[in-house]
Amino acid sequence: MIRFESVSKVYDDGTTAVDNLNLEVPTGSLLALVGPSGCGKTTSLRMINRLIDATSGTITLDGVDVSSTDRVGLRRKIGYVIQHAGLFPHRTVVDNVAALPRLLGGDRKKTRARALELLELVGLDERFAHRYPWQLSGGQQQRVGVARALATDPPFLLMDEPFSAVDPIVRAQLQDEFLRLQGEIGKTIVMVTHDIDEALKLGDQVAVLRTGGVLAQFGTPLELLTRPVDTFVADFVGGARGYRALGFEQLSEETALTPHTPVKLDERVSDRGWVVVVDDKGRPLGWVDGGNARDASAATLHTTSRFLPLTASARELLDGALAGPGGTLGIVDADGVFVGVLSASSVVEAVQGAAA
Amino acid sequence: MNIDWIWANLQPIGALFLNHIWLTVVPTVIGLVIAIPLGWWAHRSRRGGVVIIGAAGLLYTIPSLALFILLPAILGTRILDPLNIVIALTVYTVALLVRVVSDGLGSVPHDTVAAAEAMGYRGWQRLLLVELPVAVPVIIAGLRVAIVSNVSIVTMAALIGIPQLGTLFTQGFQLRLIVPLITGIVLCVVLAVIFDQVLIRIGHVASPWRRRDVPA
Structure with a gap:
């Protein structure tokens, strides 16, 4: 000291x-x-x-x-x-x-x-x-x-x-x-x-x-x-x-994620919006734009967005959501397995909920 | 021109040459040893620096012949004692090198000195292990000037009868011979070049970090 x-x-x-x-x-x-x-x-x-x-x-x-x-x-x-x-x-x-x-x-x-x-x-x-x-x-x-x-x-x-x-x-x-x-x-x-x-x-x-x-x-x-x-x-x-x-600041561990069904590489994309693509072990590879692409392939995969654990700082989560496709951020668990998505507004709500 | 004179006098010329070497080297080394603490003091203290460097500059302006004649009176030595020459040249060397040592210590990066102080180096440890080693290139440069200048000043001692290469000048003058004169000049130049090269080598070895050929 x-x-x-x-x-x-x-x-x-x-x-x-x-x-x-x-x-x-x-x-x-x-x-x-x-x-x-x-x-x-x-x-x-x-x-x-x-x-x-x-x-x-x-x-x-x-x-x-x-x-x-x-x-x-x-x-x-x-x-x-x-x-x-x-x-x-x-x-x-x-x-x-x-x-x-x-x-x-x-x-x-x-x-x-x-x-x-x-x-x-x-x-x-x-x-x-x-x-x-x-x-x-x-x-x-x-x-x-x-x-x-x-x-x-x-x-x-x-x-x-x-x-x-x-x-x-x-x-x-x-x-x-x-x-x-x-x-x-x-x-x-x-x-x-x-x-x-x-x-x-x-x-x-x-x-x-x-x-x-x-x-x-x-x-x-x-x-x-x-x-x-x-x-x-x-x-x-x-x-x-x-x-x-x-x-x-960090979000509460109980913060509710929005459920999201990912697709695997080379699978058909039926959704018209942005969809998360995962590997065989469920780890995220990137996003595919269902509005433009029919299949999730290496050619259609967007890999610029980050996937973060809920334990990341609120700033990183909010930034990730604001910059993410469709205003959402992909969340992974401690093993790096994709578990759901968060929108920017839900990050803000969680922060305000913690402060209240 | 009578080159045979050289062959006939090879042995005395050799003796003069050796005399000239020690009369140059000894005062240069002693002068450096004295100049290091004085230069360090001049570097440390602003007021001390002005006084010491000023005094050193004044010393250097005393004509060498005058000093050779004055010293026996001051020191009580005999006029033919080579000690007079050694002391006189030591004075000149100190006069030249105090400023060089002070500048050399001043060339050490401030951050380096500050770091050594903050790490817990004592004053003398900092001087011996950090400041002086880093100042080596500057000090060697000054030492080269000092030793070459000493080679030349030593010749003046011939006027008061101390044997060294300058003796060849007085001999040549008395005998009206050009060969001893030229021999003396050539040997002085050779000696100066040798000393200079030796110091360059020493500087090279003592400051390996300055070499640009270290493996990168």
Whole structure:
């Protein structure tokens, strides 16, 4: 657990960077610090491993006050990931990851073997292990940065704009993989970002700071989207809040599906509307348009629509239904077997029913 | 032109050549060792940097002959002691390399230094394991200038009677012979080229990550 108690940072010239901050990051969860530039989010992060010392207040890691801990010893217990990765240009990828364990006296062979495991964990192919950082793309370098931060298996992880220097497609991919990774390793993480969508996507909790280092709101992504405390937070969180909030909601398991009789491949289509086509095991292959085609064949099959389980987020379900053929979404069970369809209006009704 | 002079004097020329090598190499190495902490300080402290680099620039403007003559008075050494030459050249090397080391450390990417600090590298660990290795290409480039310049400055020591290749110039002048003069010049150039090539090789080996031929 990382806890901020009345933490302030005032610089010698009188500027207040962080003003009386109180936060709590439970063990194994991720807190996203987000806000406009000059809101003190990076300062707050850097006070945790004492790259900056707080002027007043205390920060504790599992109950231990950081100001009572030796800086170097403290930093070695906290993984750190920065924008642009900050890799050592003169070391190969594997030696970058093994650098800190080696510094702490680890055996060369063992630390390298562990570094290779970590590279696999962050999804970097082994053939990159003996290249130098300049031979890697920005996204690959950032993966190495994450692996390096995990090298000594620290309980805490600090991340300063870790994914903001890569293009949007790679960023989304890194975020998804990071979520999966965090699911496996369960570190206690504080992440700084200026991207509210990243904060809402990755954070178990999000702290929105305003200029001057004042905490505007601290809550879960759903709380921020559905109950912003003031117009600053509402504006910062941005448009389409109601729709985006659906991304954090699920439909009840008892939501009634509309029955739909699918056809198998190469069977005749008697219905004049859109019909789901399934394989021998009942798993959906796509849709066929009964208005145009007589048979369900590879040539008449439309495969662009998704089939989702009812456990997907309400946002995905609604989006799937809105984009689906005839305004409907095909639903599958946990084994991927087609079980029925849902219309956009029934998704909305289910959400409203849950909220009422 | 009397080429036979060379054959007749092969042994003393060889001795002068060897003398010239150590008179160049020793101060260059000592100068580098002194310049590293000074350059690091100049890099770290803004005010210290201005003072140190300014002072280094001033040192370099002292004429070498004046320094060769002044040093015995300051150090209490005999005027013919080669130590005077070693110390004078060390001063010039330091003067040149303080700025080079400072610039070299400045060439290390900020993110890299910040990451090392945040990972828990102590100051000296960061300097020895991260900053200096990354600064090697810049430092080697400066070292090449310093050593070639030292090869040339050492010849001035002939004027105060310290034997090295410069001795061939004074001999040639006294004997009104062109051959020793040319021999001295050619050997100085050869020596400078050898030193330069050796440093290029060292730089190549010490900074493998800069090579574009590493397997991709």
